[in-house]
Amino acid sequence: xxxxxLLRGAIAIGEQLGVxxxxxxxxxxxxxxxxxxxxxxxxxxxxxxxEWQALERAGRLPLQ
Numbered sequence: 001x002x003x004x005x006l007l008r009g010a011i012a013i014g015e016q017l018g019v020x021x022x023x024x025x026x027x028x029x030x031x032x033x034x035x036x037x038x039x040x041x042x043x044x045x046x047x048x049x050x051e052w053q054a055l056e057r058a059g060r061l062p063l064q
Contacts, residue, residue: 004045005045005046006046007043007046007049009042010024010028016044016049028042033049033052034049034052
């Protein structure tokens with residue numbers, strides 16, 4: 001069984017996506033990326049972000 005890689009905070013999420021922490025904050029505000037919050041800090045799994053990016057690149061995400 002593979003253990004998911006958990007990313008904590010806008011900096012780590014931004015590094016995974018190749019965007020700035022400010023852009024991550026914008027994406028979080030509009031609910032565009034697959035994340036959850038614990039204690040106010042955003043978290044995401046690397047796998048969920050990889051899937052999201054693949055769908056985005058394929059043009060299969062709804063417009064935000």
